[in-house]
Amino acid sequence: MMNYKGYIGKVEFDDEQHIFTGEVINTRAVITFQGSSVEELEREFRNSVDDYIEWCKEDGVEPEKPYSGRFNVRIYPQLHQRAAVGAKMLGISLNSFLIKSLEDELNLMHI
Template sequence: MNNLSFKGYTGTIEASIEDDCLHGKILFIDDIITYEGNTVHDIKASFEEAVDHYLAYCQETGKAANKPYSGTFNIRVGQELHRKAAEAAYYRSITLNEFIVQSIQKTIEQNGILKVEHIHQHNIIITDNKTVSTVVNTTEQQPLAWGSLNAIN
């Protein structure tokens, strides 16, 4: 995804085939601010100019400019998840806020992919009568399927 960034604001870049130009809008604010240009250089300059005009307009009119991110937000997670998160934070000797920040950071770093690791061990036992049996030990859960192994052939 190609986005622009200037003074803490993020803007999109989209192409209009019909109008043969590039256009975009500032993301993550309540106001609607758009800009356009014919080249990548033009769209960058137009975006930065739009941000500057927006900030100047807000200052002139006394209107508070929307900050793209304040660093604070409220979430609703339900009582049970709230309790579990508080317990997890307590057992890690960190605050609930630190636990939430670490959880979000970990999810973003993994691109939303939950990575589950577990260790398991396979013991293959071949007895004198050439009967093969398999024992599987796992720390996560029981194996989903058991299969026989032919080690003779």
């Protein structure tokens, strides 16, 4: 994965066309890029992000920020209760418990 100004790019190799193709994966906006070498891919990734930010500026809209750190989660009541009890048992807030749980799971996935 690539990171530039907080925008994360995921890259794949197209073995038919022999090029790298990439997409910014942490926004709803569609931001893509491609290159035939690692250097070109990195440059085009940065250019695509900069172009997106410039386009937003020219259009008078705020560029979509890569995640605000806030999101709502809907879970069933029994899981909510178990999480709240787990947090109390550890002596931490429910928010801290959920952050820890997400971090633990993502670490197992090496993300």
